[in-house]
Amino acid sequence: MEPKRGEHGSHVAAPSLWPVGFAIGVAILLLGTILGWVIAGLGAVITALFGFLWIRDATNDLRGEEVAIEPERREVAPRASATAEPRPANEGEAGMPLPEEGEVERYPRSAFLGAATLGVGGVIGGLVTVPVLGFTILPAFTSQGSGQVDVGAVDDFEKEQWLITTFLQDPDQGEVSRRTAYIRNNGELDGQPSFTILSHRCVHLGCPVQPNGPVRDDEATRETRAENEITRIPADPSGFGCPCHGGQYDTEGNRKAGPPVRAMDRYEFSIRGGRLLLGQTYSVSEVRGQGAEARIKRHRLAKPGVHVDGPSSWLYPISPP
Ligand code: FES
The missing domain is CATH 2.102.10.10 (Rieske [2Fe-2S] iron-sulphur domain)
Incomplete structure (x- = not known):
């Protein structure tokens, strides 16, 4: 049966590339503060565009928009007997073997993509902001002592x-x-x-x-x-x-x-x-x-x-x- 909104807890948003575009926009914006205002403006536009798309995706639930959820489809295995009664879900063997003691815990793909997006954004942001901050702040220290x-x-x-x-x-x-x-x-x-x-x-x-x-x-x-x-x-x-x-x-x-x-x-x-x-x-x-x-x-x-x-x-x- 196709799941309905709110039927099985909160809906987890699908992995999205908007944060990556947002991070790239921020990087270009910061680079523009060094290279010139044209590049900074381009970075601001990219940041605003991808930020808007990201926020729009993230607030779908709040805005009550229907999210199209594609139901999983698979071939229905033929029953052993056309007259056999279907078995309740809590009976029979488990669908997946339970992890044994010490076995590596399974990691959801959406969580991995979320962490990877944040990581890539952080690295790009760091690569751009650290030199900018360095050259902005350093002169205040390096010029100390050079009096009149x-x-x-x-x-x-x-x-x-x-x-x-x-x-x-x-x-x-x-x-x-x-x-x-x-x-x-x-x-x-x-x-x-x-x-x-x-x-x-x-x-x-x-x-x-x-x-x-x-x-x-x-x-x-x-x-x-x-x-x-x-x-x-x-x-x-x-x-x-x-x-x-x-x-x-x-x-x-x-x-x-x-x-x-x-x-x-x-x-x-x-x-x-x-x-x-x-x-x-x-x-x-x-x-x-x-x-x-x-x-x-x-x-x-x-x-x-x-x-x-x-x-x-x-x-x-x-x-x-
Ligand atoms: S012209 Fe070359 S150092 Fe002055």
Whole structure:
């Protein structure tokens, strides 16, 4: 006899592939947060679609929809005697042998498929979320301790004069942390001091960029503050050049020629107590205008050789810390 709803306990939903599609959608959505919003949108659509189908399947009972249950059909064995009375179900031999002591317990296929679906979804989710979380959270820890560096009084930086400034990024690490910045005082903009501060790390492969023009070593000044020796050397560059592969930049750090893929990186800065403090470096794709009027297209700090804007940047979704 064909079973009816609710006649033999609750109906167990048939195994479904919707959770797998849902997990794949979540994976694409998370991947999209790295690669771009188009992919994230695609992932959101897939997630919503398969989520809807999954919920619809799972709530069939609640919504009272009739679930078509295909009755099991098999050939009816001929009776030993046409006149023999059918035997009650609780008489005769068991249909299946009972498991003996120690025998492996039988595992329903639906339970196996359910667990496998959850397992596959968990693995995919983990593979995607762990790297994303790592690269999201790690910088907060790896950038700890890289504080601001005092490179001199604001008055030490004559207006419109480039100073090749070297300093220790972290005096505890010693000379290995020595850095060079090209600093130009642009004067004031709306009553606020303005500085152009370029990192000398070439954005092609990281060689030290040099000023194209005279460097007045004999006018260098030195100052030691908090175990940090700072050197400032005046220079009159018409631009900057890299000795390794011929990369060329203008005085705003824009790439002019050669293999570099973006403008020179810059330092954040602040003024405290009349002193110029350098902060973190950041990457720049382009600078429009000059000096205090410059408009800088700023990006999170990227490794040398990495594009930071345009379609090429999609090839560099992750820049490891
Ligand atoms: S490292 Fe500067 S041009 Fe190659």
